[in-house]
Amino acid sequence: MLLLAAGMVVVTAAVVTGLADRLVDEPFRRLIAAHDWRVPDRVLLALVRAGDADVMVFTASVAGVLCVLLARPLGHLVRLVGGCLASAVLVRVLKLALDRTGSYTMPGELEPGQGAYPSGHVISVLVVSGMALWAVAPDGSPGGRGKALVLGGSVSAVESAAILLLHQHWLTDVVAGWMLGLLLLLVWTTPSRRTERAQSP
Numbered sequence: 001m002l003l004l005a006a007g008m009v010v011v012t013a014a015v016v017t018g019l020a021d022r023l024v025d026e027p028f029r030r031l032i033a034a035h036d037w038r039v040p041d042r043v044l045l046a047l048v049r050a051g052d053a054d055v056m057v058f059t060a061s062v063a064g065v066l067c068v069l070l071a072r073p074l075g076h077l078v079r080l081v082g083g084c085l086a087s088a089v090l091v092r093v094l095k096l097a098l099d100r101t102g103s104y105t106m107p108g109e110l111e112p113g114q115g116a117y118p119s120g121h122v123i124s125v126l127v128v129s130g131m132a133l134w135a136v137a138p139d140g141s142p143g144g145r146g147k148a149l150v151l152g153g154s155v156s157a158v159e160s161a162a163i164l165l166l167h168q169h170w171l172t173d174v175v176a177g178w179m180l181g182l183l184l185l186l187v188w189t190t191p192s193r194r195t196e197r198a199q200s201p
Contacts, residue, residue: 004183011176015100015117025170037165047162051121053088056128060084063132070136080135083188087127090180091120102169119160119169122177123184126156130185145189152185 014020049055060080067077095115102116130152137144160174 001183001186004179004186008176008179008183011172011179012098012117015098015172015176020170020172025172028171029167032164032167039165041166044162044166047158048121048166048168051125051159053124056084056124059132060128063135066136072136072138076135079188080131083131083184084124084128086188087123087181087184088120090184091118091123094118094180095120100170100173116169117173118176118180119163119173120177121163122156122160122169122174123181125159126152126178126181127184127188129155131188134189148189149182149185152181156181 011020014024063080064077066072067080094117098117099114100117101114130148133151134144134148137147156178160178163169163174164171
C-alpha cells in the first residue's frame with residue numbers, strides 16, 4: 001500500500017509540474033492515434049458508459065441487497081458503502097484541487113473539459129466491482145480479497161483500454177486512477193483485528 005501511495009504522489013507531482021505532459025501523455029497519445037485499432041467507437045463508448053455513476057450506484061446497490069439477503073456480516077455492508085463513498089469523495093476533491101485540462105473535446109463543446117485527473121471511471125469501476133464481490137462473499141472465505149482484486153482489475157482494464165482508445169483521458173489520468181483505486185480497495189478489504197482473531201486457530 002505504501003508503494004501505491006508513493007506512486008500516486010510521484011505521478012501527481014509529474015502532472016502538476018507538466019513533466020507528465022511532455023514525457024508521457026503527449027507521446028502516448030500520438031502512439032495511440034497512429035494505429036488503427038479496428039474497434040468501433042460505439043463499442044468503446046458503451047464500455048466507457050458502463051463506468052458511469054448511475055451504473056456504479058446500481059451495481060453497489062445490488063451488492064448491498066445481496067449482502068442483506070445472504071445474511072452477510074454487517075461489516076461487509078458498511079465497508080461496501082464506505083469504500084464506494086470514499087472513492088467518490090476523494091476523486092471529486094482531487095479533480096477540483098488539480099483541475100487538469102482533459103485530452104478530448106466533448107460533443108457540443110469548443111474546448112476540452114476540466115477536472116481530468118485522476119480518471120473517475122477507472123477508480124469507480126475498480127473499487128465498486130471489487131468491493132461488490134468482496135462484500136457478498138462469505139465472511140472469511142479463502143482468497144476473497146484476492147478475487148476482489150482480480151475482478152476489479154479485470155473490469156477496470158477493459159474500461160481503461162476503452163478510455164485511452166477514445167482519447168477521453170491522458171495516460172497518467174488512468175495510471176493514477178489505477179493506483180488510487182487499488183489503494184482504496186486494499187484499505188477497505190483489509191481484515192479487521194476482530195476478524196483476524198476470529199479466524200486464528
